[in-house]
Amino acid sequence: xxxxxxxxxxxxxxxxxxxxxxxxxxxxxxxxxxxxxxxxxxxxxxxxxxxxxxxxxxxxxxxxxxxxxxxxxxxxxxxxxxxxxxxxxxxxxxxxxxxxxxxxxxxxxxxxxxxxxxxxxxxxxxxxxxxxxxxxxxxxxxxxxxxxxxxxxxxxxxxxxxxxxxxxxxxxxxxxxxxxxxxxxxxxxxxxxxxxxxxxxxxxxxxxxxxxxxxxxxxxxxxxxxxxxxxxxxxxxxxxxxxxxxxxxxxxxxxxxxxxxxxxxxxxxxxxxxxxxxxxxxxx
Amino acid sequence: xxxxxxxxxxxxxxxxxxxxxxxxxxxxxxxxxxxxxxxxxxxxxxxxxxxxxxxxxxxxxxxxxxxxxxxxxxxxxxxxxxxxxxxxxxxxxxxxxxxxxxxxxxxxxxxxxxxxxxxxxxxxxxxxxxxxxxxxxxxxxxxxxxxxxxxxxxxxxxxxxxxxxxxxxxxxxxxxxxxxxxxxxxxxxxxxxxxxxxxxxxxxxxxxxxxxxxxxxxxxxxxxxxxxxxxxxxxxxxxxxxxxxxxxxxxxxxxxxxxxxxxxxxxxxxxxxxxxxxxxxxxxxxxxxxxxxxxxxxxxxxxxxx
Numbered sequence: 101x102x103x104x105x106x107x108x109x110x111x112x113x114x115x116x117x118x119x120x121x122x123x124x125x126x127x128x129x130x131x132x133x134x135x136x137x138x139x140x141x142x143x144x145x146x147x148x149x150x151x152x153x154x155x156x157x158x159x160x161x162x163x164x165x166x167x168x169x170x171x172x173x174x175x176x177x178x179x180x181x182x183x184x185x186x187x188x189x190x191x192x193x194x195x196x197x198x199x200x201x202x203x204x205x206x207x208x209x210x211x212x213x214x215x216x217x218x219x220x221x222x223x224x225x226x227x228x229x230x231x232x233x234x235x236x237x238x239x240x241x242x243x244x245x246x247x248x249x250x251x252x253x254x255x256x257x258x259x260x261x262x263x264x265x266x267x268x269x270x271x272x273x274x275x276x277x278x279x280x281x282x283x284x285x286x287x288x289x290x291x292x293x294x295x296x297x298x299x300x301x302x303x304x305x306x307x308x309x310x311x312x313x314x315x316x317x318x319x320x321x322x323x324x325x326x327x328x329x330x331x332x333x334x335x336x337x338x339x340x341x342x343x344x345x346x347x348x349x350x351x352x353x354x355x356x357x358x359x360x361x362x363x364x365x366x367x368x369x370x371x372x373x374x375x376x377x378x379x380x381x382x383x384x
Numbered sequence: 385x386x387x388x389x390x391x392x393x394x395x396x397x398x399x400x401x402x403x404x405x406x407x408x409x410x411x412x413x414x415x416x417x418x419x420x421x422x423x424x425x426x427x428x429x430x431x432x433x434x435x436x437x438x439x440x441x442x443x444x445x446x447x448x449x450x451x452x453x454x455x456x457x458x459x460x461x462x463x464x465x466x467x468x469x470x471x472x473x474x475x476x477x478x479x480x481x482x483x484x485x486x487x488x489x490x491x492x493x494x495x496x497x498x499x500x501x502x503x504x505x506x507x508x509x510x511x512x513x514x515x516x517x518x519x520x521x522x523x524x525x526x527x528x529x530x531x532x533x534x535x536x537x538x539x540x541x542x543x544x545x546x547x548x549x550x551x552x553x554x555x556x557x558x559x560x561x562x563x564x565x566x567x568x569x570x571x572x573x574x575x576x577x578x579x580x581x582x583x584x585x586x587x588x589x590x591x592x593x594x595x596x597x598x599x600x601x602x603x604x605x606x607x608x609x610x611x612x613x614x615x616x617x618x619x620x621x622x623x624x625x626x627x628x629x630x631x632x633x634x635x636x637x638x639x640x641x642x643x644x645x646x647x648x649x650x651x652x653x654x655x656x657x658x659x660x661x662x663x664x665x666x667x668x669x670x671x672x673x674x675x676x677x678x679x680x681x682x683x684x685x686x687x688x689x690x
Contacts, residue, residue, distance in 0.1 A: 225399055225620070225672060227664035229630070231410065237649045239416035274665060283466065314526055318631055319527045334528070337589060339531040341635065347538055355529035362524040 110299065113375040122196045123364040127314040132182060137177035144174065166339065166350055174358050179331035183358070186247050186332070187313040193251025194312075198258025203293050205259070206266030207285065217263065220256050221268060228253040232315070246325055249319035250312050257302055266298045299376040307369040310362045317358065333358045392676075396669040403665045404454060404658060408447050411654040432566040437463060437655070454662065463653040467541050472660035473644060479629070480550055481640035484559045484632070489618075491564025497614070499568070500575025501602065504583065504610075515572060522569025531562045531635035544568035548637035559632045567621060574617055608682050615682075623667035627660065643648035 114120050138144070164172050205216040235249045269275065272292070278288055313333075319325030320334025321341075328335055333354050340351030390574075434440045437460075438449055448657055459471040503515040531583050538558055539547030565664050582588065583606055593606050626640030649657035680686045 116477075147597075220397070222399055222402055225665060225668040226403060226406075226626075227668065228663045230626075230664060231406070232658070232659040233630075233646065234407075234410055234649050238410065310524075317526060317528060322630055322634055324646075337526075337528050341528065344532050344536055348536070351532055355533075358526065359521075359524045359529065362526070363520065365420070366520060366524060 110372075110375040114371050117371055117374075119367055120375075123367040123371070126176055126360070126364045127368065128258045130364075131184065134177050134181040138174055138181070155236075164340075164349055164353075166347070167345075170348070172353055175331050175335075175336060176354055179333045179336050179354065180357060180361070182243070182326055182330070183313055183316060184336070184361075186243075186250070186316040187309045190247035190250040190254065190312045190316070191305050191308045193247060194254035195258055195301060196255075196310060197251070197299055198255035199262050199297070201255065202262030202264075203260040203266050203289055203297070204264040207270055207289055207293060209267075209270075213263075220259055224256055226253075229315075232319065233322070233324055236319060243326065244318055246319065247312075250315055254308060254312060258301070258308075262297050263317040265300055266293050269293060269296055287343055303369070303376055304356065306365070306372050310365040310369070311363065313358075313365075355366065392673050394675070396666070399665055399669055400454070400662055401451070401517075403602045403662055404450060405447070407654075407658040407661055408450060411652075411657065412443060412446075413682055414652065426530055437461065450658070451641055458658060460655040462648075462656045464648060464656060470656050472640065473656055474659060477639060477641040477644045478626075480638055481628035481633070481642065482626055483556045484563065484629075484638070484640065485557060485622070487560035488563035488567060488625055489622060491560060492567035493573075494568075494572025494592075495564070496568035497575050500572035500577075501579055501607075503572070503576040503601070504579035505598075507580065512576075516576065519572040519576070520567055521571045523573065527566055527629065527631045528625050528635065530565065531559070531632055534562050535635065550638050553602055555638075559636045559638060561631075562632055562635075563625060563629055567625075569622075570617060571614055575610065578613045579606060582606045582610040585609075591677050605642070612683060615675045620668055620670040623664065624672045626667055627664040 107350065114124075156302060166172060166175070201216065201220075205213045232249045236245065239245050239249075275288060275292055278292055283291070314330060316325055317334030319339065321333045321338045323338070326332040326335050328339070336354035337351065340347075340354055344351040428520050431440070438446060441449070450460075457471075459469045462468050462470050462473050465473050499515045499519065502521075503512040530660040535558060538544050546552055546555055547558070549555065579602075588601060588606060591601050628640040628645070630642040630646065632638075633640045633642040634646075641663075643662045645657060647653070648660065653666070
């Protein structure tokens with residue numbers, strides 16, 4: 101039997117399910133479209149065609165225009181870029197905090213560990229959505245605030261999970277061997293713990309992205325996130341919901357893009373969990 | 385049990401204390417006072433107003449007074465709704481949020497649990513795929529899309545219900561359905577996963593071997609264990625719903641707690657913003673405690689630990 105790295109084995113298991121490959125392909129296509137689409141489009145996301153106010157789809161505007169004569173397709177792609185950026189960056193911030201916190205707590209053990217986990221217990225029932233809303237109102241509705249604010253509140257579960265993994269790992273022989281050969285705390289943390297928790301981190305991060313995107317969309321929908329004329333999917337859905345009586349496509353198109361993306365992210369998240377944790381697969 | 389309750393109660397107090405302090409720090413670091421938006425206010429009137437709310441005191445004094453207010457259940461006056469204490473404002477918004485939350489939770493459980501159970505009982509059949517697909521679609525349709533669509537169809541097309549406001553006795557229906565559909569999708573998914581895991585366990589095989597029927601296996605043996613993750617989800621979800629869904633209250637223009645919180649945040653009403661957050665946190669703590677007790681009751685292997 102050939103030896104295969106765990107990463108590659110997980111990748112193979114992931115791709116064996118056709119639905120996972122489709123979801124990944126869709127997301128890759130979406131990212132490409134959102135990054136390059138606005139550059140290739142004839143229109144900019146805030147360019148107005150004043151003769152065409154809220155027209156349906158046509159050859160010139162594939163998905164039609166809104167009341168201000170802006171090209172919907174361009175705005176959806178631009179908004180998608182903002183939404184995906186927030187989703188990925190906020191998840192990265194939350195994962196970073198959670199992984200470091202969990203690894204340090206788990207590896208140190210003893211008093212520091214129980215103090216750190218007590219803090220997590222106290223923070224867990226916090227009404228974070230209220231904090232995020234207040235932060236948006238107070239600090240200003242800027243792009244970077246959104247993902248820092250979301251990231252700063254979403255790390256708790258990651259910290260718990262990573263700590264649990266580290267607790268299970270740290271008494272294994274290879275860690276004792278490393279310690280015996282004089283490896284320091286940070287060396288063990290980076291070289292021995294991190295590579296072993298990375299699979300779990302990938303699973304939980306991928307499951308976090310759709311939640312974060314929903315939170316950003318909710319904030320923008322409430323008028324507290326991304327500010328018009330800039331667009332995110334939350335902004336577009338808000339504009340669409342206000343105009344849906346007369347121009348339903350203004351709500352439908354961004355809604356469809358958003359839902360399809362959430363669907364693909366959810367499928368991929370489940371697929372990654374099965375791929376990295378074959379035990380959960382065997383139960384099915 | 386007593387030790388468990390005392391310890392959880394203490395932890396709850398610590399959580400509330402921490403929420404008040406964090407809110408205080410966030411709100412005090414905001415630029416501009418609570419009355420900045422009122423135009424052409426004379427310095428004397430401003431000073432009188434600040435003194436009325438005790439905002440002329442040094443920060444530590446303000447925080448201390450704040451904590452005393454909450455400790456003695458003698459709540460402050462709202463800045464935005466002058467003349468009303470924050471608990472009165474909450475008491476006026478809570479019934480609206482609860483009138484939507486309770487039917488929504490019933491819908492969510494009434495559809496979610498059977499749908500998930502059906503999928504778990506017939507793995508890899510059409511029923512399983514269909515209900516899993518429905519649940520996945522529900523999870524992927526955000527309330528800000530579903531709400532307006534439901535409002536458009538039932539409100540504007542069929543004209544069965546109002547699409548906004550809180551006037552008629554049926555105004556809870558559409559918001560409750562919106563939230564109910566989304567939450568039932570989550571519950572269906574959780575039920576399917578945990579029931580499937582439970583059905584694979586040995587005590588279920590034993591029950592089958594001694595000749596118990598499908599019905600008895602599910603209701604007597606499996607569901608008790610399988611509903612633990614659902615309860616875990618339900619605790620914080622119920623707290624969140626009862627303190628008002630921000631999106632659905634915005635879509636349907638309902639005067640619930642979510643709208644009050646946003647108004648308080650935007651208008652720098654620190655007293656009300658803090659009070660609603662504390663109320664929310666207290667509900668979460670309370671529901672989590674309830675869930676823990678229920679879980680210990682349902683599964684004797686879980687011990688209540690202090």
